[in-house]
Amino acid sequence: MESLTSAGSAPAPPTVRPHVVLLASPDAGHLIPLCELTRRLVEHHGFSATLVTFHSLSEQQSLPSSLPASVTIAPLPAVQIDDLPANAYRPTVLVELIRRSLPSLRTLLRSISSTTPIAALVPDFLCSTALPLATELGVPAYIFITTNITYLYLIHRLVELHEGASPGEYRALTDPLEIPGGLSLRRADLPEGYRSSKAPVYARLLAAGRRYRLAHGVLANSFSEMEPAAAEAFRQIAEQGAFPPVLPVGPLVRSESDEEAAAxxxxxxxxxxxxxxxxxxxxxxxxxxxxxxxxxxxxxxxxxxxxxxxxxxxxxxxxxxxxxxxxxxxxxxxxxxxxxxxxxxxxxxxxxxxxxxxxxxxxxxxxxxxxxxxxxxxxxxxxxxxxxxxxxxxxxxxxxxxxxxxxxxxxxxxxxxxxxxxxxxxxxxxxxxxxxxxxxxx
CATH class of the missing domain: 3.40.50.2000 (Glycogen Phosphorylase B;)
Incomplete structure (x- = not known):
């Protein structure tokens, strides 16, 4: 008896889902929206995912219950940071913790890529020091900004201001700083680290902003209707090649079901x-x-x-x-x-x-x-x-x-x-x- 399945009609091999690795900085305010981004990539866009977490500086943060069970959670080992000043600026401490975790992160990424091709690396914006690892692996990287497009414009202006600056030269932002859409920011309205070009953190913010330009794109936890002028400004900036494309992917907020499961x-x-x-x-x-x-x-x-x-x-x-x-x-x-x-x-x-x-x-x-x-x-x-x-x-x-x-x-x-x-x-x-x-x- 002839087979009912003719030659050439064999079942197609299963489609391999593209794998994305996301890095959440050790802060609840950053972890929650990144988990929601991970969920959407898996449930709505056909990705498989690994979520890399760092050792928390504060209370233990549990992952949202809405995070798909198929997501692989990869916690990095704790690193020593007790040599840092007790009154150190918190974002600086977070960035230093991440920097000291890079060797473990490199090992993890190489382990993943040895068995599963990585389609993209998506670090939280505090994790910009991880961008060179994406270059090492030859995979695209997309920075995830947990805050708004207006803040990203501030970063862009800081980097733009220092085009052609000599090493060690730090130029102060204008006062006020004009933002697309008619928003005028006085110096006192800026985040603390941006207020003085003489502050040590200013140089680190500039270095991070320059690293962002290594990314293939920036994912912002906002939406065009909330910041239309800033979104349009970045569309034009990207067309000029001055900054990676900015993609509003928000609002990414925790769900009521997550809170109900937790409490x-x-x-x-x-x-x-x-x-x-x-x-x-x-x-x-x-x-x-x-x-x-x-x-x-x-x-x-x-x-x-x-x-x-x-x-x-x-x-x-x-x-x-x-x-x-x-x-x-x-x-x-x-x-x-x-x-x-x-x-x-x-x-x-x-x-x-x-x-x-x-x-x-x-x-x-x-x-x-x-x-x-x-x-x-x-x-x-x-x-x-x-x-x-x-x-x-x-x-x-x-x-x-x-x-x-x-x-x-x-x-x-x-x-x-x-x-x-x-x-x-x-x-x-x-x-x-x-x-x-x-x-x-x-």
């Missing part, structure tokens, strides 16, 4: 369920933002004076003047003890103060949430934008002042709180007036 049922959400629609002001400064003791008291007094319902995620105050405290505080520290005496009792029924954490994505999407007092970290900004919640901008560190200006002046989706001229504290009267204005009672 399960939440008393915060149960409390929100009992509040009227669009009535609650949500106050949160992210995983690393910190207020001083004085500022914590002023915020409490301001919220109390508004008469509006509020949900406040209270973190341990800063006792050393810093506006960030990544991983600070012992597990048994209770930030609620720093609230003014009687505050919780006086606001009981219309206000809820919770310690350290709340399921932010689920809170922002809850029907009771009307406004978001935010530090303007980019993850929080995108989560607020996706939920359609207007914001009160209270930037604290890194690029957050720049983000606040983008939200207030370019997009018109935020009101900016103003600090007192005599000490950088936002007064209770300013808090109350701004909340009332946004909520329609001012």
């Amino acid at each position: 399960g049922a939440s008393p915060v959400l149960e409390w929100l369920d009992g509040q009227p629609a669009r009535s609650v002001v949500f106050v949160s400064f992210g995983s690393g933002g910190a207020l001083s003791v004085e500022q914590t008291a002023e915020l409490a007094a301001g919220l109390e004076a508004t008469g509006h319902r509020f949900l406040w995620v209270v973190r341990m105050p800063s006792l050393d003047g810093r506006s960030y405290t990544f991983g600070a505080g012992a597990d048994d520290d209770d930030p609620l003890v720093w609230l003014p005496q009687g505050f919780v009792q006086r606001t009981q029924g219309r206000g809820l103060a919770v310690a350290a954490w709340a399921p932010q994505v689920r809170v922002l999407s809850h029907p009771a949430t009307a406004a978001f007092v935010s530090h303007c970290g980019w993850n929080s900004t995108l989560e607020g934008a996706v939920a359609g919640v207007p914001m009160i901008a209270w930037p604290l560190h890194t690029e957050q002042r720049m983000n606040a200006l983008l939200l207030e002046e370019s997009l018109g989706v935020a009101l900016r709180l103003r600090e007192r001229e005599d000490g950088g504290v936002v007064a209770r009267e300013e808090v109350a007036a701004t909340v009332k204005e946004l909520m329609g009672g001012g």
